[in-house]
Amino acid sequence: MIRLFTWSKTTIKRYTNDKIIPYVFTLSDDPMLFRDLLKTNKMYQDGLKLEGNIPGFRFSVGRSYVVFIIIWHLIMLPPAAIFHHPLTKIDCHLLIIMAVLFTGMFFAMYAIFKEYLIDAVAHKILQRGWENHFPHFDYDLHAKEVAKIYAEALDKEIPHKEMQLYILEKLVEKK
Template sequence: MFKEKNVQSKVLEYIYTTSKQPILLKDMLVANRQFNNGMQVDPGKLGFRLRLSRAYFLYIGIVLVILVPISLLTHKALAKVDSHISILGAMVITAIIFIGFNFFRDKMRDIMTKELIKKSWKLHFPFFSYEDYSIKIDSIFEKAMKEEISKKDLERYILDKLTAN
């Protein structure tokens, strides 16, 4: 899926299923617009789906890597303290773990969304880098939607506006 195999791309490949179909231009532009506005993008439009059991498995592994050393370091001190404090601490940590999974899932979705938008960007706009032209093309796409440009003329309209500027 991704050319460079770093830890992040391996994690994304592990917890997400991606479609082999290319992303349509309009879907990519809508997703880019939503992503730039800080909104959640529909994963179905970009062709990816979360494998929930794998995401839980990975998250549990990350939590254990963090909590086991902390537990080993604080065990003696907490064993001497009143048990009520330990119970309250366990409740707080449990709440943090469950809330943390939602943050983990949202962060992974945002990273996957950006990666797929960039991948699709290279297909539709190979001569315009995502970092430099994302906002510019977003505003051109907004104008195209107001002018009700058809899907088949959309790419030509955007490229004409880019070369005119």
């Protein structure tokens, strides 16, 4: 059972990265600037809202709705087909309430879907920028550490010209 769940989770992530993200987002080929990488990494590590704050991608709302509606129907049509006969016998007032609840659930799930996609793209952009600016440090091991060092550098009011050297010195010092 766990193996099946792991297989489906990796398949979903791979399908999302290979098909959905390229369809919904337009990613820039330009490398991310160092200060943008630091700012975005700090926001990502702090769990802040990333939409509109990350340079290098454009989000297509229409395409995201198309993808979400397809996924929604793939999930909702089988139960609707199974429970169609009992639903025909329910009072119309209860059906109206159910319609309102499912509409609210649709838009709430779309908001979660949109945030998931934006987080996935942010992670992808951060890793690509990380490879460009910190090629000798693993992203997964050092991203939180760089965010803390960047916050310290901002507190100490270190100029942007010296920021990269300061962060690299601190990383090497802690290693």
